[in-house]
Amino acid sequence: MMKIIFKRVVLLYVALTLMASPVELLAAHKKSYKRIIYSQKSALTKHRISSRYHGSKQKVSLKLRKSRNLQNADQHAFMLAQGYDGSGMLQLSSSKALIINQNTGETIYAKNTNMSTPIASITKLMTAMVMLDAKQSLDDEIYVSDEDVDYLKGTRSRLSVGSKLSRSDMLQLALMASENRAASALANNYPGGKYVFVKAMNLKAKELGLINTHFVDPTGLDSGNVSTAEDLAKMVQAAYQYPEIRLATTSPSHEVYVGSHEYPTNFVNTNGLVRGGEWQIGLSKTGFINEAGRCLVMQATIAGEPMIVVLLDSFGKMTRIGDANRIRKWMEYNIQPTTTGQGYTVTADRIS
Numbered sequence: 307m308m309k310i311i312f313k314r315v316v317l318l319y320v321a322l323t324l325m326a327s328p329v330e331l332l333a334a335h336k337k338s339y340k341r342i343i344y345s346q347k348s349a350l351t352k353h354r355i356s357s358r359y360h361g362s363k364q365k366v367s368l369k370l371r372k373s374r375n376l377q378n379a380d381q382h383a384f385m386l387a388q389g390y391d392g393s394g395m396l397q398l399s400s401s402k403a404l405i406i407n408q409n410t411g412e413t414i415y416a417k418n419t420n421m422s423t424p425i426a427s428i429t430k431l432m433t434a435m436v437m438l439d440a441k442q443s444l445d446d447e448i449y450v451s452d453e454d455v456d457y458l459k460g461t462r463s464r465l466s467v468g469s470k471l472s473r474s475d476m477l478q479l480a481l482m483a484s485e486n487r488a489a490s491a492l493a494n495n496y497p498g499g500k501y502v503f504v505k506a507m508n509l510k511a512k513e514l515g516l517i518n519t520h521f522v523d524p525t526g527l528d529s530g531n532v533s534t535a536e537d538l539a540k541m542v543q544a545a546y547q548y549p550e551i552r553l554a555t556t557s558p559s560h561e562v563y564v565g566s567h568e569y570p571t572n573f574v575n576t577n578g579l580v581r582g583g584e585w586q587i588g589l590s591k592t593g594f595i596n597e598a599g600r601c602l603v604m605q606a607t608i609a610g611e612p613m614i615v616v617l618l619d620s621f622g623k624m625t626r627i628g629d630a631n632r633i634r635k636w637m638e639y640n641i642q643p644t645t646t647g648q649g650y651t652v653t654a655d656r657i658s
Contacts, residue, residue, distance in 0.1 A: 392639025401619035426593030429526030444474035454490035483573035493524035529597035
């Protein structure tokens with residue numbers, strides 16, 4: 307009897323074991339499948355995170371490489387100018403350039419002179435002429451208002467809203483330091499306000515024969531302010547007739563008391579050639595916005611001759627200065643007095 311019971315128990319155990327095995331295998335299979343799915347999801351998530359990180363990193367790296375490439379090219383162009391002795395052909399890095407003898411009107415160098423382009427703060431030369439033409443008192447004090455804040459480009463200024471300066475100081479800072487709020491304040495304090503002022507700028511341009519020039523604001527921050535190298539040479543010639551503009555644009559620095567500050571704030575000329583003091587410059591104005599590139603216009607005596615120099619759309623901070631130094635060296639090397647002692651001759655085969 308006991309043997310029979312024992313056999314039944316053994317058979318029952320074997321039967322239960324056989325029944326349980328498929329369930330355990332299925333459960334194990336499900337666990338294994340879940341682990342695989344989880345592992346795949348984890349790997350996919352890591353891949354996405356890694357891709358985003360590396361993608362972002364690559365974008366930043368690309369921007370840095372472009373920035374470094376521009377800086378390197380800029381420095382290379384400047385170093386080439388430093389090593390240039392004037393004996394080779396004159397080649398300038400600025401996209402548009404023009405050199406004219408102020409006395410004779412002779413063109414010494416021309417490059418893309420009829421191409422219309424944004425002119426950035428070169429605009430302020432016209433702003434100054436229109437303001438001076440109105441014969442407003444330069445001693446009157448005018449304020450920087452909220453209307454003078456740059457909401458277009460978001461540029462900063464050390465002239466806070468509420469700052470009060472004489473019209474003469476505002477003119478000085480607008481031209482010498484390219485202070486946008488100062489230029490805007492001059493326009494806003496013009497009879498009829500900024501709208502009438504801009505109309506007067508375009509009327510003045512027409513009177514000067516600047517047929518490819520148009521203004522939409524007095525600061526140059528708006529890329530709608532456009533002109534050509536040829537027109538700007540005429541504008542420099544016109545601006546040179548104003549003693550106030552000549553003085554303001556050739557001052558290395560200027561101090562003013564801003565707001566309630568105990569000590570004066572020092573502003574410097576944006577043209578390093580003026581600050582350096584090695585050039586004989588009679589008028590100068592720089593400009594920059596992204597759409598215009600780096601710009602520089604000057605009246606300067608080079609090789610004993612009064613020249614008007616227009617350099618537009620230079621890609622780096624140092625390129626326009628490098629171009630100006632190349633022009634000076636080239637002219638000093640190639641321009642020779644005539645046998646009569648009057649005028650000069652240029653070696654034609656050296657002109658690019």
